[in-house]
Amino acid sequence: MPLSAEDQHWLEVAREQAELGAAEGGVPVGAALVAGGELLGVGRNRRVQDGSAIRHGETDAVERAGRQPAAVYRRATLYTTLSPCDLCTGLTLLYRIPRVVIGENRTFRGPEQLLADRGVELVVADDEACAALMSSFITRRPDVWWEDVGEPGAPS
Numbered sequence: 109m110p111l112s113a114e115d116q117h118w119l120e121v122a123r124e125q126a127e128l129g130a131a132e133g134g135v136p137v138g139a140a141l142v143a144g145g146e147l148l149g150v151g152r153n154r155r156v157q158d159g160s161a162i163r164h165g166e167t168d169a170v171e172r173a174g175r176q177p178a179a180v181y182r183r184a185t186l187y188t189t190l191s192p193c194d195l196c197t198g199l200t201l202l203y204r205i206p207r208v209v210i211g212e213n214r215t216f217r218g219p220e221q222l223l224a225d226r227g228v229e230l231v232v233a234d235d236e237a238c239a240a241l242m243s244s245f246i247t248r249r250p251d252v253w254w255e256d257v258g259e260p261g262a263p264s
C-alpha cells in the first residue's frame with residue numbers, strides 16, 4: 109500500500125538522516141519522531157561516528173527530541189528507514205509510541221510481531237532507496253553491520 113503524502117514526507121526526512129550517516133561512514137539508518145504533524149526530533153545511527161553503544165537511528169531521534177511528556181509519545185509516530193531492532197522495539201514499547209512507519213524490512217527484520225502483539229500499528233513502505241542504502245553498507249562493512257545488532261558475524 110502506498111504511503112500517505114504525510115508519511116512519505118517524514119520517511120524522506122528519516123532517509124536524509126540515513127544518507128548523512130552513510131556519508132559519515134556510519135550505519136545508514138535514520139529516524140524521525142513526529143507528533144501532531146510536528147517534527148520533534150531526527151536522528152541517525154551514530155555507533156561508528158560517536159563510538160556509541162546505543163545510538164541507533166530511532167534512539168538518537170528520540171534522544172534528540174528531548175524529554176517529552178508521556179502523552180506526547182502516545183500520539184507520536186516513529187519513522188525509521190529500517191525495521192526496528194530489539195533495542196528500538198523496547199524504546200517504542202516503553203514510551204507506548206502507537207505507530208511506526210518502516211522504510212524497509214528486507215535487509216533486516218526486527219521483532220515486528222512483538223510490536224504488533226502490543227498494539228503498535230506498523231506501516232512498511234518497502235522503500236527501494238532505504239533498502240539500497242542498507243544493502244550497500246552490509247556488502248561493504250558486514251562486520252560493522254552485524255555488530256550493530258549484537259551479532260559476532262553474519263548468521264549462517
Ligand SMILES: [Zn+2]
Pocket residue numbers: 164165166192193194195196197
Ligand atoms: Zn535499533
